[in-house]
Amino acid sequence: MKFYVCIKMVPDVYAPIQIKEGELIMDGDRMVLNAYDASAVEEALVVKEKHGGEVEVVCIGPAKASETIRKALAMGADKATHILADSEKEYDSASYSKVLAAFFSDKEYDVLSLGKQSQDTDSGLTGSMVAERLGLPYATNAVGLEAGNGSLIVKRQGDTGQEMIELPFPCAVTCSNDMNDPRIPNLKGIMASKRKPIDQIDISSLGINEAELVAKTTVIGYEEKPARQAGKKYEGEPEEVAREVAQLLDTEANAL
Amino acid sequence: MSTILTYIAITDGKIKRSSLEVLSHCKKIGDAAGHTVEAVLIDANASSFVEGIQKYGASKIHVVEDPVFTNHMNTPLLKALAKVMEKVNPAVFAFASTESTKDILGALAANQDAAVIADVSSFELSPNGVKAKRPVMAAKIMANAEAISDRVIVSVRSGSYDLNESPASAEVISVDFSMDENEVKATLKEIISATGDTVDLNEAEAIVAAGRGIKDDEGKALVAELASILNAGIGASRALTESGVYDPSLQIGQTGKVVSPQLYIAVGISGAIQHVAGMTNSKVIVAINKDPDAPIFEVADYGIVGDLYKILPPFIEEIKKIKS
């Protein structure tokens, strides 16, 4: 089976953030593999280990994104394509989906796998956009994958329960981190990743009109979230503090 | 004059309140700008829900009724939405954010060449399209974003707006729809449902959420009892949905559901940013945790430091007294 997994380099959500005059200031070094994409890579590796095949990762990003790609290769992906993007340009999910769709238009694969969302923006749009552009059957928010005979069985987390969906190959799927715990690359994996091929290509080589890629959604600025005031902490005899807070919920907070 | 279209979601045979919140907001901004506001209902029994949305002021209700919509599947939903969107040609198409919506939002935007902005906590019309606020970086900060297009698709987090009735008697338009099996592309094999009578967390007035501090059936029973006297929904952290202690549909947070109840009681939850991302919009937050330094206390209005097994029984007893 051939898996393509789309991976994105994103800022670490644990990194300290500052906002200065509407601009977001973050430690530029703290970029990581999107957690949801790590789960997509992991699951592709698990399916490959069971059924054979190949796992290739694809990443659109600046030169620095090669570190993110190495991480996926160190986990065990076989090879990678790095689609170099100008870090000065602002792209949105629609822009990325156009680049990915152009890239995949002449490729052969069974499963195109993506993260269910970027952990920094929580957009969750790229997957179904790529599927629609390529005309692929797809499922989002997968929490389990099983390779069948010529099809993929996806367990999808829906609003009130889980849906088992069968998708004929080729298909697309977006993965939740509830699917698995991504492996941490070991030394052997890290060493091996250095010898694995990364094919670097330029967005311009995909024959997309630049104007097509201009983001239709832009961030004008950032602001602090109206912070919640930490309330009071009640410590002491369990019986007493429990009763006290229950009382306050009634009389003070009016929440009962 | 243009049109604002809103999608009315049906889940488990009920109109999703959050989609009426969105309709209420659309009616308000639509009236202010002189735009008409219309609604679309898509369900196997769509016409039976028309009555329930009449009082929210849409001037037209487009009804797509077909047995194919008995369960959520993306291809038919997408086809129906695209069809209505082409017919109405709305400047804005607004959705309540649900898992079903998230499943098709990007595809619909790509199909209709519209701009799309997902999971906003508020939005307004702007001369270029739509301006919106949305939480980013695990909901630590807000981004002010703009979608620039004469056709913008937007999805809104539940609890962002209040319901607001504004009587109008909508013209009901039934939309022709058919789909043959080959078009559906995917096969829905099975639905593994959460226990049918659980409270919809998106809409719950109160939630008791359990974390890894809940170690056993005794802990679960305490959570269930507290939820029951408060008429609350039960939620859980990822630690407990992952280990199968609670149903995965109950997960609250960045990966799970975003909730905004009047009262949120976090029991044995540490308060990881990804959990907090899903619950900081609760009105009153209570945290019970034995670790006085647990980050959950930073967002809690009332923090009880102590062993939940010792705290919950008297807490439950006292609330029972207050309630009776």
Ligand SMILES: Cc1cc2nc3c(=O)[nH]c(=O)nc-3n(C[C@H](O)[C@H](O)[C@H](O)COP(=O)(O)OP(=O)(O)OC[C@H]3O[C@@H](n4cnc5c(N)ncnc54)[C@H](O)[C@@H]3O)c2cc1C
């Ligand atoms: C991309 C990504 C997405 C994620 N999405 C989500 C999400 O949607 N929702 C989510 O919840 N998590 C999510 N997580 C996981 C999150 O980071 C935490 O791991 C998780 O929330 C921890 O759950 P917990 O607080 O129950 O467990 P822990 O962090 O282990 O905390 C348990 C707490 O219980 C307390 N405790 C223990 N025993 C007792 C007792 N007897 N009495 C009182 N207190 C006690 C402890 O002091 C501790 O604070 C996500 C992680 C990632 C990377």
Ligand SMILES: Nc1ncnc2c1ncn2[C@@H]1O[C@H](COP(=O)(O)O)[C@@H](O)[C@H]1O
């Ligand atoms: N620059 C990119 N390179 C590769 N994949 C991407 C890129 N941007 C988005 N994706 C894929 O789309 C998913 C998230 O989409 P979204 O939340 O819309 O940003 C990610 O988890 C990736 O799988």
